[in-house]
Amino acid sequence: MKLxxxxxxxxxxxxxxxxxxxxxxxxxxxxxxxxxxxDLVTKSKGAQIKDAxxxxxxxxxxxxxxxxxxxxxxxxxxxQHFIAxxxxxxxxxxxxxxxxxxxxxxxxxxxxxxxxxFTFCVIRNHPISEGYLVTGMLIALVMPPFIPLWQVAxxxxxxxxxxxxxxxxxxxxILNVAMxxxxxxxxxxxxxxxxxxxxxxxxxxxxVDGFSGATALAVAYNSxxxxxxxxxxxxxxxxxxxxxxxxxxxxxxxxxxSIGETSTLMALIGAVILVATGVASWKIIxxxxxxxxxxxxxxxxxxxxxxxxxxxxxHLVMGGLAFGVVFMAxxxxxAAQTELGKWIYGILIGVLTVIIRVTxxxxxxxxxxxxxxxxxxxxxxxxxxxxxxxTRRLQRATV
Amino acid sequence: xxxxxxxKKGFDLKLVGKAPLEFLQxxxxxxxxxxxxxxxxxxxxxxxxxxxDTVKAGTxxxxxxxMDQVIYASPVSGEIVEIKRGDKRKLLEIKILADxxxxxxxxxxxxxxxDRATLAGKLAASGVWPNVIQRPFxxxxxxxxxxxxxxxxxxxxxxxxxxxxxxxxxEERYFxxxxxxxxxxxxxxVHLNVDGSKSVPAIFSGIKNAQINQFSxxxxxxxxxxxxxxxxxINKGDVAWTVSPFGVAQIGxxxxxxxxxxxxxxxxxxxxxxxxxxxxxxxxxxxxxxIGDSGQAENLRIIAGNILTGEKIESQGYLGFYHNQVTVxxxxxxxxxxxxxxxxxxxxxxxxxxxxxSFLKSGEFKVDTNTHGEERPFVVTGVFEKVxxxxxxxxxxxxxxVTEDFDEMEELGLYEVIEEDVALCxxxxxxxxxxxxxxxxxxxxxxxx
Numbered sequence: 001m002k003l004x005x006x007x008x009x010x011x012x013x014x015x016x017x018x019x020x021x022x023x024x025x026x027x028x029x030x031x032x033x034x035x036x037x038x039d040l041v042t043k044s045k046g047a048q049i050k051d052a053x054x055x056x057x058x059x060x061x062x063x064x065x066x067x068x069x070x071x072x073x074x075x076x077x078x079x080q081h082f083i084a085x086x087x088x089x090x091x092x093x094x095x096x097x098x099x100x101x102x103x104x105x106x107x108x109x110x111x112x113x114x115x116x117x118f119t120f121c122v123i124r125n126h127p128i129s130e131g132y133l134v135t136g137m138l139i140a141l142v143m144p145p146f147i148p149l150w151q152v153a154x155x156x157x158x159x160x161x162x163x164x165x166x167x168x169x170x171x172x173x174i175l176n177v178a179m180x181x182x183x184x185x186x187x188x189x190x191x192x193x194x195x196x197x198x199x200x201x202x203x204x205x206x207x208v209d210g211f212s213g214a215t216a217l218a219v220a221y222n223s224x225x226x227x228x229x230x231x232x233x234x235x236x237x238x239x240x241x242x243x244x245x246x247x248x249x250x251x252x253x254x255x256x257x258s259i260g261e262t263s264t265l266m267a268l269i270g271a272v273i274l275v276a277t278g279v280a281s282w283k284i285i286x287x288x289x290x291x292x293x294x295x296x297x298x299x300x301x302x303x304x305x306x307x308x309x310x311x312x313x314x315h316l317v318m319g320g321l322a323f324g325v326v327f328m329a330x331x332x333x334x335a336a337q338t339e340l341g342k343w344i345y346g347i348l349i350g351v352l353t354v355i356i357r358v359t360x361x362x363x364x365x366x367x368x369x370x371x372x373x374x375x376x377x378x379x380x381x382x383x384x385x386x387x388x389x390x391t392r393r394l395q396r397a398t399v
Numbered sequence: 400x401x402x403x404x405x406x407k408k409g410f411d412l413k414l415v416g417k418a419p420l421e422f423l424q425x426x427x428x429x430x431x432x433x434x435x436x437x438x439x440x441x442x443x444x445x446x447x448x449x450x451x452d453t454v455k456a457g458t459x460x461x462x463x464x465x466m467d468q469v470i471y472a473s474p475v476s477g478e479i480v481e482i483k484r485g486d487k488r489k490l491l492e493i494k495i496l497a498d499x500x501x502x503x504x505x506x507x508x509x510x511x512x513x514d515r516a517t518l519a520g521k522l523a524a525s526g527v528w529p530n531v532i533q534r535p536f537x538x539x540x541x542x543x544x545x546x547x548x549x550x551x552x553x554x555x556x557x558x559x560x561x562x563x564x565x566x567x568x569x570e571e572r573y574f575x576x577x578x579x580x581x582x583x584x585x586x587x588x589v590h591l592n593v594d595g596s597k598s599v600p601a602i603f604s605g606i607k608n609a610q611i612n613q614f615s616x617x618x619x620x621x622x623x624x625x626x627x628x629x630x631x632x633i634n635k636g637d638v639a640w641t642v643s644p645f646g647v648a649q650i651g652x653x654x655x656x657x658x659x660x661x662x663x664x665x666x667x668x669x670x671x672x673x674x675x676x677x678x679x680x681x682x683x684x685x686x687x688x689x690i691g692d693s694g695q696a697e698n699l700r701i702i703a704g705n706i707l708t709g710e711k712i713e714s715q716g717y718l719g720f721y722h723n724q725v726t727v728x729x730x731x732x733x734x735x736x737x738x739x740x741x742x743x744x745x746x747x748x749x750x751x752x753x754x755x756x757s758f759l760k761s762g763e764f765k766v767d768t769n770t771h772g773e774e775r776p777f778v779v780t781g782v783f784e785k786v787x788x789x790x791x792x793x794x795x796x797x798x799x800x801v802t803e804d805f806d807e808m809e810e811l812g813l814y815e816v817i818e819e820d821v822a823l824c825x826x827x828x829x830x831x832x833x834x835x836x837x838x839x840x841x842x843x844x845x846x847x848x
Contacts, residue, residue, distance in 0.1 A: 001736045033773060037738025041700075041731050041768040044711035046818070046835040047825040048702050048728070052746035053755055054772025055829050056739035058779055061753040129775060171776030171830075277751045281781060337780040337794060386795055390810040393790065396632055 001036075008032050026121045030128030058279055059130040065273035065280075066137050066327060069260040070106075072253055074098035076263070077145045080200045080256050083243045086208035101201050102259055105143050105152055110136040112153040116160040120169065129170035131177075131333075132160070138178030138327060141260025142320070142368075145201040147185075147192050155181040155188075175375045176334045179324075182368055199256035212238060215257055216245045216318045217357060217365060224305035231310065250317040261320035271326040280330035283339065287346020288325030289316055294347075295354035307358050315354050324367035325349065334375040338385040345381055349374045403595060404629045406616030408788040410749050410823055412558040414706065415763045416670040416726070420565055423667065423676040425691070428684035431474050432492040432717035433461055438471075438529060439839065440538025440846075444490050452479045456681075457504035457526050457659030460493055468542055471720075472526025474661030474682040476502045492717065497681070503658040511583055511654065515545070518583055522650065526659035529720060530646025534627060534639045536842050537817030546640040548587035548631050551578075551647055553603050554594040554614075556621030557705040561666035561723055563644050564600040565677065568664075570648040571602050577651030581642065582608040592626045616788065624820040628789040633814050645723060665689070665718065669706075669727035670765050671699050686725050687715050693727050700768045702726040707822040708835070731769025739772060746771070749786070749827040775830040786823040791815065793824050797834060800841035805848070813841050 008028075014021045015028040032038070034056075042048050078094025078101075081087075089097070113136045121128045139156055159181035164173040185193045192198060196214040200207075207213070214222070216234060223233035234245035245255060253263020260266075274280035296312025303309045315321065329335060329349050336345035349370045356366030363369060435444040443464035448454060454477065459470035475497040483491040509521060519542035522528050533540040540546070554563050567574060582589045588610050593599050595613030603611065612630060614620045623641045633639055642650070645663055652660045661682040667675055667689050674691055687694050690701060694714035702709040704722045712718075718725065735741070742754035747764035757764065783793035791812040799807035818835040825834040 004736075005734065034739075036734035036736055037769075037771060038773055039732045039734045040770040040773065042770055043833060043836075046708070046833055047822055048700060048706045048709055048711065048726070048768055049747075049766045049826065050770045050772075050831060051750065051827050051829065052743065052748040052757070052771045053750040053752050053829050054739055054831065055775045055778055056772060057752045057754065058750075058829050060740060064753055127773060127775075131778070169776070171778045273753075277753055277755075279752055279779075332780045333778055335780070338792065339781060339784060342781075386792060386811070389790065389792055393632075393634070393810065393812060396634070 059133045061279045062134045065270040068269045069266040072266045073259040084200045085205040106140040109139040112156045120165045131170035135177045142182045144198040224307035261323040264317045264322040267322035267326045283342040284346035288350045291347035291350025295351040336378040341381040341385045402612040406788040409617035411617040415765045418675040426688040430685045431683040434492045437719040469523045506657040509654045535814035549589045549640045552623040554621045556618035559668035566664045573648040573651035576654045577647035671727040698730040708819045729767040731767035783824040
């Protein structure tokens with residue numbers, strides 16, 4: 001390690017004031033602090049010691065929590081490919097196929113995002129923040145299995161610049177950065193991120209007869225048009241190919257969808273990691289699932305069409321609800337920040353997701369818009385929670 | 400009616416280096432200092448002595464022209480050896496070389512039957528007054544004010560803090576006299592708050608003229624700010640006073656004997672001190688004889704006060720007016736390869752983020768001054784709330800100070816906190832912000848605008 005330290009020390013003069021790369025000082029510091037926790041000590045007044053946890057560790061915790069979803073996503077893309085094309089694939093075949101499909105997206109997301117971030121840090125002379133560690137992974141996981149890489153790059157730049165940097169960088173953004181990237185693509189290039197054809201990557205092969213690439217949500221929505229009960233429609237979907245949309249297969253995630261969103265189980269594993277480490281708010285997660293379930297029950301009570309009659313617990317395993325609630329809604333910067341606010345925010349995300357899914361034919365997946373909408377509303381929720389605190393404080397004066 | 404308050408929020412820092420309950424035989428400190436910087440509210444300090452003057456314990460040596468009835472007295476008798484000034488002639492410290500035996504200015508016992516104003520005036524002129532701290536703002540109290548209540552925290556939950564009853568051994572009489580005097584200074588109550596997790600120590604159990612309340616829970620249960628919040632919170636326009644148990648006894652001694660006696664017991668703690676224990680000395684003592692060989696050692700941080708709210712001093716430095724603790728820990732000026740990722744059960748952390756297993760360890764932690772990361776914007780939410788046992792939203796309060804929003808600062812509770820009340824927030828903050836400094840900045844904005 002001495003070697004690496006010496007390497008950094010050797011480069012240091014170039015980046016110091018008056019050095020030839022003085023402007024890029026922040027990049028030097030950024031990389032050095034990744035390799036080595038810095039040799040900073042506490043100030044002479046105030047707390048003389050600091051907690052051993054820093055933001056890097058918090059962020060890497062989130063990244064680690066997403067790894068199960070990523071690995072499963074890779075495997076599932078291979079799995080879906082072999083179902084659709086009718087070929088026989090071993091575990092390894094599927095994993096390799098999936099990895100080759102997913103890794104370019106992941107690499108582009110990180111490379112472009114970090115480059116954008118670095119550019120801003122250099123221009124504005126900010127320290128490099130670790131927020132993009134999480135965002136880079138999230139952006140990749142909410143992309144369809146195959147998407148033109150230039151679109152990934154464009155969305156990433158848009159999200160980092162317009163979603164984050166214009167507000168002042170990490171910690172200052174209003175919208176979840178990864179959701180901003182996805183929403184950008186959704187509205188700018190809908191052909192590549194919606195419909196029935198993009199959720200299974202066929203590669204250079206063609207689909208077998210009778211294959212439908214529709215997602216579970218699309219199937220559910222269509223069943224309300226043709227009047228088949230949703231559960232029946234789901235269980236017969238692609239059944240001949242051995243790939244139905246039973247509750248269990250949706251829970252496990254063996255269904256088409258965005259890279260990381262299909263498996264409720266993997267999202268729950270992530271949730272366990274995030275909650276056990278105290279990094280994400282369990283209130284938002286529990287609130288999100290309960291809100292969706294409760295709204296599902298309300299829809300059941302109304303029962304205007306077949307989609308509304310679908311058992312409420314199906315909502316929890318369909319689409320990206322679990323992924324969105326666990327990884328997107330809990331982003332501390334864009335979520336509500338008061339403890340009561342977190343409950344309200346989480347529950348409303350669940351409620352809104354189901355409303356959008358069931359009532360709006362244009363947006364079969366509701367979680368994206370629900371999270372973005374609640375990001376915008378979160379400061380309002382907090383405002384009233386804070387106001388209640390102020391009122392409470394004022395009232396005790398007269399007691 | 401005494402109150403029993405059980406607190407859940409907070410965090411006890413269990414550190415290596417606790418002092419045993421015994422007195423150490425160390426060479427006595429010979430020089431002492433008074434530092435205006437110990438008194439945050441002091442506005443225009445004026446030195447009342449010259450270098451070379453001889454003084455007695457209790458001789459006024461410093462005053463604040465903005466509040467001239469309060470004097471700051473010499474803790475010992477001896478010679479003024481140096482008046483140290485910094486840039487723009489800013490007064491840094493007044494150093495006194497102590498006589499072998501300390502002699503006192505004497506004024507005779509104080510009659511507590513006098514009216515409030517006279518009593519306060521006499522205390523203010525005696526040297527004991529700076530023990531009386533005003534809330535809000537945590538500054539030396541104005542003797543002309545009539546506080547709504549006076550609060551004394553009878554225990555200290557800071558890391559490695561001294562045992563208060565041990566500090567006050569033999570001072571029982573003075574402590575009661577101090578409480579009696581304080582009771583005269585307020586139309587409200589005097590609250591004496593004791594550790595509810597233990598039996599009430601003998602020195603407090605028979606106390607008259609005060610309401611005894613019990614507080615239990617992790618740090619900051621022993622902070623007087625926490626206690627005020629749960630007993631009689633401070634709103635805009637309120638004034639309350641706080642006094643440390645040592646301060647109460649010192650006031651009591653002036654009441655009974657008419658002297659300003661600055662002798663106090665100081666605890667020597669910290670993992671790097673070879674000799675840990677209690678020593679008898681005077682306010683503002685030079686620490687060099689206490690810390691022994693540690694003074695010569697490289698890479699040590701000598702802290703006047705405790706690890707959360709204290710101040711770094713040199714090995715030849717002085718304790719502050721309010722300090723009764725010296726802590727010595729290693730400096731943390733080192734880089735650690737992938738230190739932000741490495742799992743560890745030996746690094747102290749409030750958090751449980753990946754690789755932080757300190758919550759599994761039950762023993763004591765050895766700590767150093769490394770910040771374990773760089774300063775960042777606020778990102779993680781809900782953490783400060785877990786270590787703040789008050790109905791206050793710390794993140795919003797801090798943001799209000801950052802944006803200098805006066806209305807918000809007032810409404811969100813800046814009247815209720817001083818540095819020590821947010822020290823735990825500063826410790827646990829993964830974004831490594833200097834929150835104590837921030838709170839003082841906010842207080843100064845409110846005070847002077």
